[in-house]
Amino acid sequence: MTDIETLLRATLRSHADRAPTADEVLRELPDLGSLAPGEPREDTPRRSVKRWAIPALAAAAVAIVVVSAAVLLPDRNGESRGVSNHPSTSPLAPQAPPGTRLVGMGRLAVAVPEGWSTNDEKCGIPLSNTVLFEANGQRTCLITLRPKVSALHIVSTTSAFARPWMNQDLPSSEVDGVTIERSPTRTGGDPPLAHMGNGLAVGALVAPSEGVVMWMTSPDPTVVDSVLDSVIVLPAGWVTIPFNPNLPLLPNELVALKRIGLNVEITRRDLPGRSAGALSGVTPAFGSVVPVGSTVHLVVDSGN
Amino acid sequence: MASGAPANDGRPGCSKTGGSCINEGVGTLSEQNRGADFTRFAASEAGRLARLAYTLTGDYEAARDLTQDALVAVFGSWERVASADSPVAYARRVLINRRLADLRRPRVDELLTAEPDGWVAAAGSEDGKYDEREAVWQALSNITVRQRTVLVLRYYEDLSDSEIADLLRCRQSTVRSLAARGIAGLRSIVLGSAAVDRREVEPPEPRSTKT
Numbered sequence: 001m002t003d004i005e006t007l008l009r010a011t012l013r014s015h016a017d018r019a020p021t022a023d024e025v026l027r028e029l030p031d032l033g034s035l036a037p038g039e040p041r042e043d044t045p046r047r048s049v050k051r052w053a054i055p056a057l058a059a060a061a062v063a064i065v066v067v068s069a070a071v072l073l074p075d076r077n078g079e080s081r082g083v084s085n086h087p088s089t090s091p092l093a094p095q096a097p098p099g100t101r102l103v104g105m106g107r108l109a110v111a112v113p114e115g116w117s118t119n120d121e122k123c124g125i126p127l128s129n130t131v132l133f134e135a136n137g138q139r140t141c142l143i144t145l146r147p148k149v150s151a152l153h154i155v156s157t158t159s160a161f162a163r164p165w166m167n168q169d170l171p172s173s174e175v176d177g178v179t180i181e182r183s184p185t186r187t188g189g190d191p192p193l194a195h196m197g198n199g200l201a202v203g204a205l206v207a208p209s210e211g212v213v214m215w216m217t218s219p220d221p222t223v224v225d226s227v228l229d230s231v232i233v234l235p236a237g238w239v240t241i242p243f244n245p246n247l248p249l250l251p252n253e254l255v256a257l258k259r260i261g262l263n264v265e266i267t268r269r270d271l272p273g274r275s276a277g278a279l280s281g282v283t284p285a286f287g288s289v290v291p292v293g294s295t296v297h298l299v300v301d302s303g304n
Numbered sequence: 305m306a307s308g309a310p311a312n313d314g315r316p317g318c319s320k321t322g323g324s325c326i327n328e329g330v331g332t333l334s335e336q337n338r339g340a341d342f343t344r345f346a347a348s349e350a351g352r353l354a355r356l357a358y359t360l361t362g363d364y365e366a367a368r369d370l371t372q373d374a375l376v377a378v379f380g381s382w383e384r385v386a387s388a389d390s391p392v393a394y395a396r397r398v399l400i401n402r403r404l405a406d407l408r409r410p411r412v413d414e415l416l417t418a419e420p421d422g423w424v425a426a427a428g429s430e431d432g433k434y435d436e437r438e439a440v441w442q443a444l445s446n447i448t449v450r451q452r453t454v455l456v457l458r459y460y461e462d463l464s465d466s467e468i469a470d471l472l473r474c475r476q477s478t479v480r481s482l483a484a485r486g487i488a489g490l491r492s493i494v495l496g497s498a499a500v501d502r503r504e505v506e507p508p509e510p511r512s513t514k515t
Contacts, residue, residue, distance in 0.1 A: 004440075004487060004490055004491045004494065005459065005487060007436055007437065007440050007494075008440055008455060008459050008487070008490060009459040009460070010437060011436075011437040011440040011441050011444075012359050012455075012456060012459055012460040013460065014437055015358070015359065015437070015441050016355040016356075016358060016359050016460065017355075018358065018364070019351075019354045019355040019357065019358030019359075019364070019367055020354045020358070020364060020367055020368040020371065021351060021354070022347065022350035022351035022354065024354075024368060025350045025351070025353075025354050025368055025371045025372055025375070026346060026347070026350050266380075268380060300380060
C-alpha cells in the first residue's frame with residue numbers, strides 16, 4: 001500500500017467521526033407513524049431519540065396494517081378524511097361557503113366548488129375542473145386547452161409560472177393584514193394574457209409577503225371572481241397541506257410537514273409498473289386546509 | 305467487510321443486528337413486530353450508515369439527508385430487506401445507489417443563510433502546519449463521485465474489488481480503473497498542495513551570494 005493509500009485510509013477513518021450521529025439522523029426522520037398520545041411533538045423539547053423517534057418508527061409499521069385497510073386512492077374516499085379526524089369545532093375555524101372547500105398554499109386559501117379535483121392535468125392542461133399545483137406545463141403535448149374547464153393554479157412566487165403575474169403593476173388590498181394584489185378578470189388570448197389562450201376568463205391574485213400566486217382560468221368570468229374574491233388568511237392553528245409530489249422520497253419534506261404541525265402516515269401499496277417510493281395518493285389532497293395536528297395519509301408504491 | 309457488520313448466524317436469510325435476528329419468523333410475525341425489527345435495525349445501523357454517507361459526500365447536511373433518505377427507502381421495502389442475507393448490505397446498497405442517483409437529478413442550489421449544524425472548519429491544524437489528512441479530505445471533493453465512492457468502499461468499508469463491482473453493478477476492471485484514477489488524482493492534488501504549503505510555511509532558501 002502506498003503512502004497516499006495509507007493516508008487516505010487514516011483520513012477516512014478520522015473524518016468519519018465528524019458524521020452526524022445516529023441520534024441526529026433518527027431525530028429528524030419523518031414521523032412515519034402517528035406518535036402515541038402524550039409523546040412529545042416537534043414543538044416540545046426533544047428527549048433522547050431512542051425514547052420517541054424510534055418507537056414512532058415502530059408505530060409506522062403498525063400504521064401500515066391499520067391504514068392499509070382504510071386508505072385507498074384519495075379520489076375514492078373523498079378528501080376530508082384527515083379533517084374528519086379533527087372536527088372543526090374551533091370558533092376560529094375558517095368557514096368555506098356551502099358547496100365549496102378551502103384550498104391554498106401557506107396561510108392563504110380560497111374556496112373552490114367541492115367537486116373540483118386536484119391536479120387533474122396532462123402537460124399542465126387541466127382536464128376537468130381542478131386545482132393545479134405547479135403544473136408541469138413545459139412539456140410539449142398534443143393536447144389543447146379545454147374550453148369548458150375551470151382551473152385554479154396555485155404556485156409559489158419563485159415559480160416560473162408566477163412570472164407573468166409578478167411583473168404586473170396590480171391593484172392591491174389588505175386581507176387580515178396581508179397585502180394581496182388582484183388582477184382584474186380579463187379574457188385570455190389577448191395581450192398581456194396571450195399565453196392563456198382560448199378565450200377563457202383569467203384573473204389572479206398575488207401575495208408577495210406570503211410567496212403565493214393563484215390564478216384562475218374559466219369560461220365563466222363570475223367563477224373566476226367568486227373563487228379569487230373568497231381569499232382568506234388562515235387563522236392560527238390552521239394550515240394548508242404543502243404540495244410536493246416527491247414527498248416520500250424526501251425525508252426533509254416530510255419533516256417540513258411535521259414542523260407545521262401535521263402528522264404523517266404512510267401506507268405501502270403494490271401496483272405493477274410503479275417504482276418504489278412513488279407517491280400514489282395524498283389524503284387530504286394537497287392544498288387542503290386542515291387544523292394543526294391533522295394526519296396526512298400518503299400512499300406510497302412499494303415497487304414490488 | 306468493515307468492522308461492525310452484522311454477523312450472519314448461518315441460517316438462510318437471517319442476520320443479527322443489534323442483538324436480534326432481523327427476519328426471524330418473517331411471514332409469521334405481525335406487522336408490529338416487523339416494525340420493531342426495523343426500529344432495532346435503524347437504531348443499530350443509522351450511525352454507521354451516516355459515517356459512510358459522510359465519507360461519500362464530505363458534507364454534514366448531505367450525509368444526514370442521504371442517511372435518512374436511505375432509511376426511509378429501507379423502511380418502504382422492509383419485508384424485502386429483512387429477508388435479505390444482510391439487511392445492512394442492502395441498506396448500504398440503497399445509500400450508495402441514492403448517492404449516485406443524486407448526480408443524475410437536477411441540482412438545486414442552496415443559499416446558506418446560517419452556519420449549518422455540525423459545521424467543522426476545514427483548513428490546517430491550529431499551529432498552522434500542513435495537515436495531510438485535511439488535505440486528503442479536501443482533495444476527495446476534487447475527484448469524481450464515482451472515484452470517491454470506489455475509494456471509500458475500498459479504504460473505509462474495506463470491501464474487495466469484486467464486492468465493490470457488485471455494489472456498483474460494474475466490472476472489477478472498472479473498479480480498479482476508478483480506484484487508480486482516484487488515487488492518482490488525490491496524489492496529484494495532495495502533493496501539489498504540500499508543495500505550495502511548504503513554500504508558504506518554510507522561508508525561502510537564502511540565495512547564494514556566489515557569483
